[in-house]
Amino acid sequence: MKHFAWAAAATLALALPAAALEAPRKIVDYDIRVSLDPETKLVEGSETLKWTNPGGGPVGELRFHLYWNAFRNDRSTFFKESGGRLRSDKADTGKGWGYTDVTSMKWNGAELMKGSRFESPDDGNPDDRTVLVVPLPRPVAPGETATLEITWKAKVPKVYARAGYVRDFFFFGQWFPQIGVFEPAGRRRQTDAAWNCHQYHANSEFYADWGDWRVAITLPGKFVVGSAGALVSEKKDGGKKTLTFEQKAVHNFAFTADPRYVVVEDVFDAAKDVPKDELARAAKALGRSEAELLAGFRKVAIKLYRQPEHGGFDRRQIEAQKWALAWTGLWAFPYPYAQISIIDTPEDGTGATGMEYETIYTTLSPKWMARWPFDRLYVPEMVTIHEFTHGYWMGLLASNEFEESWMDEGINTFTEFVMVDRKYGAFMTFPPGIGFTDEQSNRVSALTQDHDPILSKAWKYATEGSYGRNSYPQPGTTIQQIRNLLGEEKFWRAFRGYAERWRFDHPTSEDFFDFMRASGDPLVADLIRKTWYGRGWVDFTILTAETNRDDGFTGFDDATKAVNFDPDPKKKEKRKDDKGKDDKGTWRSLVTIARDGDLEMPAKVVLTFKDKSTITRTWDGASEWVKYRVTSSSPLVKAEVDPERRTVLDRNPWNNARYTKKYDGPSAAAKGRTYALHLVEILLSTLWGVL
Amino acid sequence: MSVYATGFRAALRNRRLAAVLWLSLLGSALVAAGPIKALFKVFDEGAFRDALVKGWDGWAFVSFVVTQDRGIAIALASVGAALVVFALLTIFLTGGVLRALIAGRPRPVFRLVVAESAGLFKANLWATVRFVLTAGIWTGILVALPVLGIHKLFKDAAPHTFWPNLAFWWRYGVGAIVLLNVGLRYDLARVALARGEAVNARGAYRVAKRRLRGSRTSAILLAVVWIAIGLAVQAAFTSWGLRWNPQTNASTFGLFVFRQFGFFVLAMARVGFWASLLAWEDTRRPSPSRYGV
Numbered sequence: 001m002k003h004f005a006w007a008a009a010a011t012l013a014l015a016l017p018a019a020a021l022e023a024p025r026k027i028v029d030y031d032i033r034v035s036l037d038p039e040t041k042l043v044e045g046s047e048t049l050k051w052t053n054p055g056g057g058p059v060g061e062l063r064f065h066l067y068w069n070a071f072r073n074d075r076s077t078f079f080k081e082s083g084g085r086l087r088s089d090k091a092d093t094g095k096g097w098g099y100t101d102v103t104s105m106k107w108n109g110a111e112l113m114k115g116s117r118f119e120s121p122d123d124g125n126p127d128d129r130t131v132l133v134v135p136l137p138r139p140v141a142p143g144e145t146a147t148l149e150i151t152w153k154a155k156v157p158k159v160y161a162r163a164g165y166v167r168d169f170f171f172f173g174q175w176f177p178q179i180g181v182f183e184p185a186g187r188r189r190q191t192d193a194a195w196n197c198h199q200y201h202a203n204s205e206f207y208a209d210w211g212d213w214r215v216a217i218t219l220p221g222k223f224v225v226g227s228a229g230a231l232v233s234e235k236k237d238g239g240k241k242t243l244t245f246e247q248k249a250v251h252n253f254a255f256t257a258d259p260r261y262v263v264v265e266d267v268f269d270a271a272k273d274v275p276k277d278e279l280a281r282a283a284k285a286l287g288r289s290e291a292e293l294l295a296g297f298r299k300v301a302i303k304l305y306r307q308p309e310h311g312g313f314d315r316r317q318i319e320a321q322k323w324a325l326a327w328t329g330l331w332a333f334p335y336p337y338a339q340i341s342i343i344d345t346p347e348d349g350t351g352a353t354g355m356e357y358e359t360i361y362t363t364l365s366p367k368w369m370a371r372w373p374f375d376r377l378y379v380p381e382m383v384t385i386h387e388f389t390h391g392y393w394m395g396l397l398a399s400n401e402f403e404e405s406w407m408d409e410g411i412n413t414f415t416e417f418v419m420v421d422r423k424y425g426a427f428m429t430f431p432p433g434i435g436f437t438d439e440q441s442n443r444v445s446a447l448t449q450d451h452d453p454i455l456s457k458a459w460k461y462a463t464e465g466s467y468g469r470n471s472y473p474q475p476g477t478t479i480q481q482i483r484n485l486l487g488e489e490k491f492w493r494a495f496r497g498y499a500e501r502w503r504f505d506h507p508t509s510e511d512f513f514d515f516m517r518a519s520g521d522p523l524v525a526d527l528i529r530k531t532w533y534g535r536g537w538v539d540f541t542i543l544t545a546e547t548n549r550d551d552g553f554t555g556f557d558d559a560t561k562a563v564n565f566d567p568d569p570k571k572k573e574k575r576k577d578d579k580g581k582d583d584k585g586t587w588r589s590l591v592t593i594a595r596d597g598d599l600e601m602p603a604k605v606v607l608t609f610k611d612k613s614t615i616t617r618t619w620d621g622a623s624e625w626v627k628y629r630v631t632s633s634s635p636l637v638k639a640e641v642d643p644e645r646r647t648v649l650d651r652n653p654w655n656n657a658r659y660t661k662k663y664d665g666p667s668a669a670a671k672g673r674t675y676a677l678h679l680v681e682i683l684l685s686t687l688w689g690v691l
Numbered sequence: 692m693s694v695y696a697t698g699f700r701a702a703l704r705n706r707r708l709a710a711v712l713w714l715s716l717l718g719s720a721l722v723a724a725g726p727i728k729a730l731f732k733v734f735d736e737g738a739f740r741d742a743l744v745k746g747w748d749g750w751a752f753v754s755f756v757v758t759q760d761r762g763i764a765i766a767l768a769s770v771g772a773a774l775v776v777f778a779l780l781t782i783f784l785t786g787g788v789l790r791a792l793i794a795g796r797p798r799p800v801f802r803l804v805v806a807e808s809a810g811l812f813k814a815n816l817w818a819t820v821r822f823v824l825t826a827g828i829w830t831g832i833l834v835a836l837p838v839l840g841i842h843k844l845f846k847d848a849a850p851h852t853f854w855p856n857l858a859f860w861w862r863y864g865v866g867a868i869v870l871l872n873v874g875l876r877y878d879l880a881r882v883a884l885a886r887g888e889a890v891n892a893r894g895a896y897r898v899a900k901r902r903l904r905g906s907r908t909s910a911i912l913l914a915v916v917w918i919a920i921g922l923a924v925q926a927a928f929t930s931w932g933l934r935w936n937p938q939t940n941a942s943t944f945g946l947f948v949f950r951q952f953g954f955f956v957l958a959m960a961r962v963g964f965w966a967s968l969l970a971w972e973d974t975r976r977p978s979p980s981r982y983g984v
Contacts, residue, residue: 167849307850309850346850347850347851367851426749432934433746434749434752436749436752443750444754447754447757643738645750652758653737653738654736654758656737659740665740665741666937666938666943667744668735669728669734670940671734671943673727674946676727676730676731677723677724678929678932680720680770680773681720683774684716685716687774687778687781688921688957690874691778691785
């Protein structure tokens, strides 16, 4: 009975936190010993795993991720989904295969592997070997901790998707037998306790329990190793060395090894590295004092493990990292760990580039981007900011990437473009000065037709493109739309509220929406319903914009007297032609504006007249169209809806304005086609150098 | 007088010849004018008109590329057609330009160029085919094979180390030398055809080979100097044109005229190159020159 009471209390404490956590609930404790043979690419490992049943009932079997089996053969779910290709990298189907084989798993001395089996809970693929199910001789009671001794062998795959090797470069992500998540009822709004242990997919890989890691890595002495943890010991034995790292309060552990790494170190210090104007901006928007905002910051050791030829990026990468630490610290909450490791992948190992793990991530620094004129492209900075900030939206707010990929990638895309645009302005600039922001480059998604709602399981989108659109730019842009609807103060208070409440926890989409809907704005609630759960869209169009001189009453009056015209049929009618006349007098204008799509959005409408005067109206956007009739002393020249482009989801911004025949300003089309013709001539004239 | 001075003098003197070349460029570009006009019509009809007149609105361009994809595809296809037309016109006119320079008659020139071009077109076309084939073969043997070999033999070399760097610079350095060599032989073959020293492409290439023997370096230098002059002209006018950023219709027209002047200067540089090459070739000829610029 006493045992039951303790278990019940533990269950409640673990499953149903009512408020923000100061530290994560520790479910796992890994003590891993691993040795790498860089010649054969073989790995031998053993781990002591302490797993605590979080509650919800006794657990009779355990589930493990064996994610390198995704690279085992061409029948794995990952290979089938990806076609052996990720981004621009292709699998080496010659010798590049990899695997993980668990050779033993013991609990209290009893071998568990005899009854083990592979399952494919997501797609039923009988050939997939990425989820191992291990029945137990007796159930693990709620709150009880099972200590497992596991040994395994693995072969590192040739890198093309996240983890693997190229030459002597190794990146170890999802590399050890990692236990799945047993979710008690109430966790992530689940109604029943159950295992949540997904297969390795082309588009998702993250969801795990919090805990502590101790990892001892044995490998030849020439290797430089960076990891998710802090180095606690180093032992040398002949030509080999064993490095031991520790990290608490994370839910994953990745490391990298390469003899060519040059390590650049720096320290983030909020007193120096938080920009004053950003601090003031955050304090105003969040309604907190600057001292309060700065209080939670700590010094963070930054380690950049870079390729020797990429020295030109040191300052750029460190600055981007410091800015991201400052920004997230102000607008979400301060980074809680003591260190962050930035891994610069080699240019022939781009399969591992742009990957996020807790306290460690990979970025890119292609040498050509350090040279003029490409040094104005802030892509390396953008990748660094993006991957680091994953450490918040996938890491510190440990959402389930498999089931709600937008919570990782989408929120991250939003914070990425806010950060990049604030620091760098135009993210890319091309001659003759056409610059666009990171936000605009993501807003492009809103211009295209869609086939899925934002919210879907990562492997269930219609196409790869639909996954990309609905996980990255579309949710990012839709959050920007919410920001525009709520205004700065309401939005950022809700945003920081969400981040602080769900830190060290496992939020769901609805948890995010709750904070956004809390303001009571019905448009926000409607937007969430129609975009995350539907395919909502909007397009404003100026259907008509006409302006005509009002010559006063014309026709027969009530006394059948001809007014303002000559009824004599023999006399020639005077032409009512505005051309050549001045614009004095009274003008009547009619503007019709339509809203296509199912998203109701308010919009400002601006009517501009020839004398440069303007009339501004606000349309609530509730109806499908609206007409404005205006009488003025100058002809209407332009009608425009949403001139400030607050509706970032507008599918076609080009039809948001229309000019009347009274507009006689310069032609943008003539300018455009003149430059285009010159471009064609430049292209053609290059033939003079050859023919 | 040096071959370069001869070239500059000829470029200034034979302005009508340059005008013929410039007209061929403008005329070819106009093949794409219709689709380009249709594509940019939306600039005057939509929300970005004022912004585009003032400068370069990033969101306008990004959204333009996405929403006008069909119009852009049509325009690109028409640019492809313009490229083919211009390539044929260039091959056609080169014979006439060379004959006009050899004849040393700066005017009247248009009828002469067209008539002489027509007579030489078939042989020049075959010379072009031979140039394309030899360029492909030599690039394959001297550039692609060694580069592939380096990649194959040293596939485990880290990026930006000796072997990958060698492959990179080999690709561009040796590639440029190969193309300059093959290109010069093509040019000299056309000179031989224009001088009447060969009746077909095969014979003309033989003459060109004799001319280049022992004098390759000075010929390559000549070609490089004129390519550099052409690039400088192009870069200068393009840079000025981009900075122009017209904000009135009159200014847009001014920009058009200015850029056409730039292309005319570029055509003058091409005339200068041919005159230089003729003068250079003169110094390697066994018989006295018939060339009088």
